[in-house]
Structures are given as structure tokens and as C-alpha cells.
Amino acid sequence: MIITLTGRHMEVTPAIRQHAEDKAGKLPKFYDLIKEIEIILDGSSGKSKRVEIIVSAEHRNMFVGTTDGDDLYACIDMAVHKVERQISEHKKKFRNRKHPE
16 A cells, blocks of 8 residues: 655645554554545645545545644544545445345
């Protein structure tokens, strides 16, 4: 699994990099077919920060979580949470397709 971290219009500190990699490193626990995780940190819009997480999995599955806010750490947490929810819904849909409730 490859984790790529990109900073647009901002400096990515080692603490932010470590926090983002730790949070993104937990995603394969939810879905073991993940091939690549791309994290884009954008600080171009003044005070507000934007975090976008793009997860590429096998069989052309892609999951995207985007969050805007002032605190970069909270934005990373929320974006990872959104991707976790998308992955869980995807797994539930394919796990229960032959046995509806």
C-alpha cells in the first residue's frame, strides 16, 4: 500500500505528515484491497484549510473524502472518517447482495 501526501500552498510539517499517515494507515483494517491512498492538504483559501483523501482499491473502486475547516488535524480526522463510512457501506452492499434482509 502506497500513501502519498501532498501540500498545496502550504508547508507540510513532520507532525502533520505523521498524523495523516497514522490515520490513513488504519484504513486497510476496513478494506484489505486498498492499493493507494493519496492525501491532499490545501491551504490556499486564507484561514480555511481543505483536506482531500482519495483511496484507490482493486477492481476500480475509488473512495473520496473531502473536508474544509480551520484546524488541519480535525479536517484529516473527518476526511478519514468519511472514507471509512464509504468503505463500510460498500462492503455491506456487496456482502449482502444475495441475502437481503
